[in-house]
Amino acid sequence: MSALWKVIRHVDELRHYYIGVALCSILMAVTALASPFLLQGATDHVVRRLQGQPAPMSVVIWFAVAILVAELANALLSNIGGYLGDVMSMRMRAILSSRYYAKLLRLPQRYFDNNLSGAIIARLTRSITELSSFMQMLSNNFLPMIITLVAALAVTAFYYWPLAVLLIAVFPIYTWLTALTSERWQRYEKQKNEHVDLAGGMFAEVVAQMRVVKSFVAQRRELDRFDAEYDQTVALTRPQSRWWHRMDTLRRTALALIFFLINVVILWQTMTGRFSLGTMVLLVQLVGMAKGPVTGMSFLVDSTQRALAGSRDYFAVLDEADEPGASLQAVTPTSTLPPPVPGAPAVEFRDVSFGYDDEPNVLEEITFSVAPGERIALVGESGGGKSTIVNLLMGLFPPRQGTIHLFGEPHIEHGLDVLRREVGVVFQDASLFSGTIEDNIRYGAPWASDEQVRAVAKRANAAEFIERFPDGYETVIGERGLKLSGGQKQRIAVARAMLKDAPVLVLDEATSALDTRSERLVQQGLEALMVDRTSIIIAHRLSTIASVERIITIQQGRIDEIGTPAELAASGGIYAQLLALQESGSKQDRKRLQSYDILR
The missing domain is CATH 1.20.1560.10 (ABC transporter type 1, transmembrane domain)
Structure with missing residues (x-):
């Protein structure tokens, strides 16, 4: 009893x-x-x-x-x-x-x-x-x-x-x-x-x-x-x-x-x-x-x-243990982020290793940094440990070894809520909620005005299709947005990330599941979203990383190369192989190309 x-x-x-x-x-x-x-x-x-x-x-x-x-x-x-x-x-x-x-x-x-x-x-x-x-x-x-x-x-x-x-x-x-x-x-x-x-x-x-x-x-x-x-x-x-x-x-x-x-x-x-x-x-x-x-x-x-x-x-x-630094503190319009350390990278991994539960490491001694406003892409084979980097950056898992810094400070120094306010994500799956289009766009900033919601929808190339619905922004989209097409869901996800206005952005294969026309519309929204933002781009198609300043290739849980697209195209490494496979018309090469992606 x-x-x-x-x-x-x-x-x-x-x-x-x-x-x-x-x-x-x-x-x-x-x-x-x-x-x-x-x-x-x-x-x-x-x-x-x-x-x-x-x-x-x-x-x-x-x-x-x-x-x-x-x-x-x-x-x-x-x-x-x-x-x-x-x-x-x-x-x-x-x-x-x-x-x-x-x-x-x-x-x-x-x-x-x-x-x-x-x-x-x-x-x-x-x-x-x-x-x-x-x-x-x-x-x-x-x-x-x-x-x-x-x-x-x-x-x-x-x-x-x-x-x-x-x-x-x-x-x-x-x-x-x-x-x-x-x-x-x-x-x-x-x-x-x-x-x-x-x-x-x-x-x-x-x-x-x-x-x-x-x-x-x-x-x-x-x-x-x-x-x-x-x-x-x-x-x-x-x-x-x-x-x-x-x-x-x-x-x-x-x-x-x-x-x-x-x-x-x-x-x-x-x-x-x-x-x-x-x-x-x-x-x-x-x-x-x-x-x-x-x-x-x-x-x-x-x-x-x-x-x-x-x-x-x-x-x-x-009785289960909370994740370190977890809280249910409400985010308000007056919530402020800690000031960045002058001259510090926006994102920095220092000798980070990680494995799930009792399994062997999937990441080994990962070290790289991303400057404020810089765009980088992570490239590698499926299962190479690239999605784990994003999970660690978001604080979903703690590293086994090493540290992660955001704007010069340990990334959970001010708590997970502050960390996650500094990082915006657009996933491959838009992950919308039942409710209205307006509710979903406002998800990261519930206090936003109607004008702000409509402004980000326009920048994300979503306003045109939203306004065609009889109920416009009040349209109920069903569980996980089932009443919308893939391209429409992604554009709402982009608008949601725009309204959140986080200084660091992760694009997790945001266009890989779309047709060419939808990809083009979403990509235009993503380009607007990345302006003046530190961006880590994860994409299935090489065309979506054409504008990055550096590429980091990951192989079997370790960093293989870091360099500009031009440097890596001539290095003979993973990125050069991907370019060669993409240009090849053979069936065998196309099959090999499918085994690669950008952050999985």
């Missing part, structure tokens, strides 16, 4: 709801206990009347009225407590979801590379739903029952302590049998959750890539993969459920025997004259109140087990 207390402490701002629910539960216990006492008095009064003793009829009516008032008060308190429990549960869900999301936003890129996005989402939905549903059930049902149970035990002990001892004996026996059940049940549940999360990950991935699935007629295969994960959960549920219900039968048998003894004691003591008929009715009702929570503990334990499993998954994510 310590994990659940951890959840309660984690959302301590709901403590006034906890107090309200607890007070309602206590008052509900008082009103619930009032009815047995009133019924005891009414029963004894009726017995006296039947025995010929003085007992006015009106007193019975007043007992009935008092029972009615107690029941109505109990109903009112139950609904007030239920309302507080419902609101508390939903607020808890909102808070837990927000903190989970905030944690994800602070996690390093490695976490997302190693986990299916759909599994991350499924874990959020499952764990938080189980936790909030458990708290709602506990506050609305079981907490009032437990408080009523404690009060019933106290009253029973007052009348006849052996009865209370028998009732109390139920709990250690039940707890011991439950402990025997719990460990194995939890193991099964953990395995089931892994399969459910994986199935959820597959589902989300297929929905996002439905065009690819249909194009390759892979619907049956994807459904079979999905079904296989749930088949595993069914296979695990069978032994889990057999174990649970076998142990539950044992628990209920033990409870039935104890309650049999309790009933025998009550009836026996009534027959011997120790209890009056009214006291017998009172004790029978109190035992019934105690029996309800005890027999309902199977459901409570089942819900508790699921909530415990959910809390462990939830806190496992929260």
